[in-house]
Amino acid sequence: MPRPPARPRLTILDVARDAGVSKTSVSRYFGPERSLLSESMRTRIEASISRLGFYPDRIASSLRGRRTGLIGMLVADMRNPFTVAMIHGAEQACRARGYSLVVCNTDSDDLLEQRHLDVLQGYNVEGLVVNTRGHSVAPLVARFEAGLPMVMVDRHLPGLACDMVGLDNAQAMHLAMTHLAEQGYRKVLMVTPPIPGISSREERTACFESEALLSGLESELFEVDLDNEPARLGERLAGWLDEAPACRGAILTGNGVVNLAVCQALHQLMPAPLERTGLLGIDELEWCALVGPGISTVEQPVGAMGEEAIIRLLTRIEGDAEAPVHRTFEATLNVRGSTARVD
Structure with missing residues (x-):
């Protein structure tokens, strides 16, 4: 039985006729000018x-010299x-402004990062948000210098002069160390993922050490690769639990992943380790808030950072050529039982 002829592809004009609006209005609906339309x-x-059942052909639109409405994101x-x-x-910021976000996960693999970068550019993304290890800078610099707008999140890379x-x-770090000093702690062990090449970790650990000096606290930095040497963490924490009561010790974890690993290791070593x-x-x-007496945290406004990255990127897409902007956000302290006062 012969296959029925394929239906012709629907166009923006078909949607406009069905809705009783202009073709321009439908085009605006699918682009960054959606907010210009009435509800x-x-x-x-x-x-x-x-x-x-219509969907736009983004690639065809870009080949006609029009914008794709796509924003790329590379994450480690x-x-x-x-x-x-x-x-x-x-994503919320993109959606509110008529853009779609395409996210590629590199798994901290430089070759995969390069492949994803090629794919995103093949789809003609209008700009790129980057939160990767930064071990493969040259391809990013080349595309940035060729005119692809970029914004870095949580780190900066040498040679990449973008927002x-x-x-x-x-x-x-001032918030964290001041709180620990005020609670009576005298020594702080900071547990952090590998530092070299990650600017945010370099800054954070440097500030940790300087704040320890200012607060009169003894400090120790313990760097651990949780993927490749998890046993080292348990070994160091076992020794720390013996030391901590005498030196009035507290642990400061470098990020949420490390915090979870430290909590798991502590509870494997003994019941009620936060005593x-x-x-x-x-x-x-x-x-x-659910572990033991509750774990005190220094909270980053991460959602706001993601939103600001998109706002900065769209500013660049619209042609803003001012010098690179570094936008930083302040942290807030959530005090719980894990940093109860010690005497």
Whole structure:
């Protein structure tokens, strides 16, 4: 039996006729100018799109010299709670402004990062948000210098003179160390992921050490690769639980992933470990209020960072050529039982 002839592809003009609006209005609906349409017009266009089963051909639009309405994002680890919250903030900002966000996870693999970068550019993304390890800078620099707008989140890369959005690490560390000193702690062990090449970790650990001096606290920095040497963490924490009561010790974790690993290791070593050591984590996660007496945290406004990254990027897409802007956000302190006062 012969196959029935394929239906001709629907066009924006078909949607416009069905909705009783102009072709220009439908084009605006699918682009960054959606906010110019009245609510009633958007509702009519949405109803026609649903009724007809229409979807725009983004690639064809870009080949005709029109904007695609696509924003790309490269992230190092999609499992990281920081990344999840940042993506959510960025996606909401894109949606509100008529853009779609295309996220690629590199798994901290430089070759995969290069492949994703090629794919995103093949789809003619209008701009790129980057939160990767930064071990492969040259391809990013080449595309940025060729005219692709970029914004970095939580770090900056040497040679890439683009906007950056992140935490005010000096303020965050001051908040953390001042709190621990006021609670009577005298020694702080900071547990951090590998530092070299990650500017935010370099800044955070440098501020940790300087704030320890200012607060009169003894400090120790413990760097651990949780993917490749998890046993080292348990070994160091076992020794720390012996030391902590005598030195009035507290642990400061460098991010949410480390905070979870430290909590798991401590509870494997003994019941009620937070009776022997203080614990303060960078990043506020839902489970922090549920563990033991509750874990105190220094909270980053990660969703707002993701939103700001998109706002900065759209400013560049619209042609803003001012010098690179570094937008930092202040942290807030959530005090719980894990940093109860010690005497």
